[in-house]
Amino acid sequence: MEKPLFCLSWLNGQFKAMAVDRSGAVRSWDRPGLVADFTNFSTVLAEAGQKTRPEGKQVAMVLAHPRLSHQVVEVPPAKGRTLERILQRHVDRLKTFEGPAAWAAQPATPTKNSNALLLHIFPQSLVNELTSGCKQAGLQLVRLLPTTAVLSSQxxxxxxxxxxxxxxxxxxxxxxxxxxxxxxxxxxxxxxxxxxxxxxxxxxxxxxxxxxxxxxxxxxxxxxxxxxxxxxxxxxxxxxxxxxxxxxxxxxVPCIPFYWVEQAAKLPDQDDGNLISLEVREAPQRRRLITATGLILIILLIASLVTAGSIAVLRRGWSKEIEKQDREMARLQGEKTKWQQRYGEFARKRELVRIVLDEKPPPVPAWFLGYLSEAVPEDLLLTELLVVRTNEAWFVKMAGTAQPTTNASPALVFRQAAASMTNRLATGPFHLNINRSVIGESVERTSSPSSAGKVTNDTFLVEGVIR
CATH class of the missing domain: 3.30.420.40 (ATPase, nucleotide binding domain)
Incomplete structure (x- = not known):
C-alpha cells in the first residue's frame, strides 16, 4: 500500500494529526478537547488540514473506540473464501451492535485446540462516517488501525x-x-x-x-x-x-506524544488489522482505471468513426473506379471477341491459302493431257482418259480407236501409230510405266456406260503408272 502522508489518531475522543511532506518535514497538531463522535468529522479534518497542510490525499488513522471490540477465535486449517466465510460467521455471532460490521483479522497464538485469529470488529456505519468525512474534505481513508494492532508490534x-x-x-x-x-x-x-x-x-x-x-x-x-x-x-x-x-x-519503545499517529504510517501492511476493505482502498484506482478506459474507448470510437468514414469515402471512390474498370473490361472483352472472330476468319483463310499453296497436288492430269497432244499420233483418236492419284503415284488409263483413213492398209497404220504412242509415253517426260497395253484386240470397256460393250480390233487400251 502507498505510504499515507496524512496520519491521524482518535483515542477515545483524543484527536491528533501529523503531515509529512516530500522533503521530510513534519507538521503535527494536537486538537484541544475531545471529539465525542464522528458526526462532524469532516470539520475536524478541515481544521487539521489547516494546521498541518498535508500534501498527500491519503489518510491513515489509529483508532480506539468503545464500540471497537477484539476477540480471539479458533479457526480450522482453511484458506481463502472458506476461511473468510468462517470468520464472517464468527463476526455475526460476536458483534454487540445492530447492522453490518467492518472487521479485520490478525494471526494469533494457537489455543490448546486449534489455530486462532484475533478479530477486530467495528460498526460499518461508523467506518462509513469516517470515509464520508474524509471524502468531504477531499481525502481518502485508506487505513484504519486498532490500537491493539499497533501495540502488538511492540x-x-x-x-x-x-x-x-x-x-x-x-x-x-x-x-x-x-x-x-x-x-x-x-x-x-x-x-x-x-x-x-x-x-x-x-x-x-x-x-x-x-x-x-x-x-x-x-x-x-x-x-x-x-x-x-x-x-x-x-x-x-x-x-x-x-x-x-x-x-x-x-x-x-520510546513514548513520544505522537507515537500512535506515527504508527499509522510506519506499521507494516501485512496483517495490520486494517478495517478498510481492499475494495474500498482500491476504489479510486478502479475509478481512474474506468475513467482511463472510458477515455480510451471514446478515442477508439472516434478513431473508428473517422476510419469508417475514410473507408466509406475510399469505398465509394473504389466502387466508381471498379465500375469504370468493369465498363472498360466489357468494352475490351467485346473488342477481344471481335478480334478473335477476325483472327479465326484470318486463320481459316490462311489455312486455305496454305492448303492451296503448300498442299495443292501437282497438276499432273493437265500436264499429261497437254502432253498427249504430242504423244498421240494423228492416226489415233483418244476416246477415254483417266488420271487418278493413288498414294504416291498417278494411275493412267487411256483408250481410243483408229482415225478413219484412205490408206490401203489401215491395220498396219493403226499398229504403227499405237506403237509410236506407247513408246512416247514410256520414254517421254512422264515416264509412264505401262502395266497393260492392248492394241487391236477385243477388249471390254468398263470405264463408262457410253463405252460399254466390245471393241473391235482397231481400238487400243493402255494402263500404267506415273511416279
Whole structure:
C-alpha cells in the first residue's frame, strides 16, 4: 500500500494529526478537547488540514473506540473464501451492535485446540462516517488501525524467551489497551479496558489480573512479565507489580506524544488489522482505471468513426473506379471477341491459302493431257482418259480407236501409230510405266456406260503408272 502522508489518531475522543511532506518535514497538531463522535468529522479534518497542510490525499488513522471490540477465535486449517466465510460467521455471532460490521483479522497464538485469529470488529456505519468525512474534505481513508494492532508490534521488541508470554499495557486516551503475546508478535488476547492508571489504578489492576488469567486459560501458557507504555507509566510500575505479582517493566519503545499517529504510517501492511476493505482502498484506482478506459474507448470510437468514414469515402471512390474498370473490361472483352472472330476468319483463310499453296497436288492430269497432244499420233483418236492419284503415284488409263483413213492398209497404220504412242509415253517426260497395253484386240470397256460393250480390233487400251 502507498505510504499515507496524512496520519491521524482518535483515542477515545483524543484527536491528533501529523503531515509529512516530500522533503521530510513534519507538521503535527494536537486538537484541544475531545471529539465525542464522528458526526462532524469532516470539520475536524478541515481544521487539521489547516494546521498541518498535508500534501498527500491519503489518510491513515489509529483508532480506539468503545464500540471497537477484539476477540480471539479458533479457526480450522482453511484458506481463502472458506476461511473468510468462517470468520464472517464468527463476526455475526460476536458483534454487540445492530447492522453490518467492518472487521479485520490478525494471526494469533494457537489455543490448546486449534489455530486462532484475533478479530477486530467495528460498526460499518461508523467506518462509513469516517470515509464520508474524509471524502468531504477531499481525502481518502485508506487505513484504519486498532490500537491493539499497533501495540502488538511492540511484542517482538521485548526481551522474551521463545515460549514466554508478556502483557503489554498502554494508555490510550481515557481507556487502556492491552495485548498478551509472545516474541513472534502473535497475540493470544487483545482488548481495550475502561479507565487508565492515572485515575483508576486499582480497578485497572483487577481487570489486568482477570485478563492474564483468561489468556493463560485459553493458551495453556503462563504470562511471565508485564510491560507498561505511555505517559506516567514509570510512576505506576511498583504499584502494579505488587498488585499483579509479576515483574512489571517499562516498554523499550520510546513514548513520544505522537507515537500512535506515527504508527499509522510506519506499521507494516501485512496483517495490520486494517478495517478498510481492499475494495474500498482500491476504489479510486478502479475509478481512474474506468475513467482511463472510458477515455480510451471514446478515442477508439472516434478513431473508428473517422476510419469508417475514410473507408466509406475510399469505398465509394473504389466502387466508381471498379465500375469504370468493369465498363472498360466489357468494352475490351467485346473488342477481344471481335478480334478473335477476325483472327479465326484470318486463320481459316490462311489455312486455305496454305492448303492451296503448300498442299495443292501437282497438276499432273493437265500436264499429261497437254502432253498427249504430242504423244498421240494423228492416226489415233483418244476416246477415254483417266488420271487418278493413288498414294504416291498417278494411275493412267487411256483408250481410243483408229482415225478413219484412205490408206490401203489401215491395220498396219493403226499398229504403227499405237506403237509410236506407247513408246512416247514410256520414254517421254512422264515416264509412264505401262502395266497393260492392248492394241487391236477385243477388249471390254468398263470405264463408262457410253463405252460399254466390245471393241473391235482397231481400238487400243493402255494402263500404267506415273511416279
Amino acid at each position: 511484542l517482538n521488541q521485548l526481551s522474551l524467551e521463545k515460549d514466554e508470554l508478556a502483557l503489554v499495557v498502554a494508555e490510550t486516551g481515557s481507556a487502556t489497551t492491552v495485548v498478551i503475546g509472545g516474541s513472534d508478535g502473535r497475540v493470544c488476547l487483545g482488548r481495550v479496558l475502561r479507565g487508565h492508571w492515572n485515575q483508576q489504578l486499582d480497578s485497572l489492576a483487577v481487570d489486568l489480573t482477570r485478563t492474564i488469567g483468561f489468556a493463560e486459560q485459553q493458551s495453556g501458557r503462563v504470562v511471565s512479565s508485564v510491560w507498561l507504555f505511555g505517559v506516567g507509566a514509570q510512576a505506576h510500575v511498583s504499584a502494579l507489580q505488587s498488585a499483579l505479582h509479576l515483574p512489571v517493566k517499562l516498554s523499550p
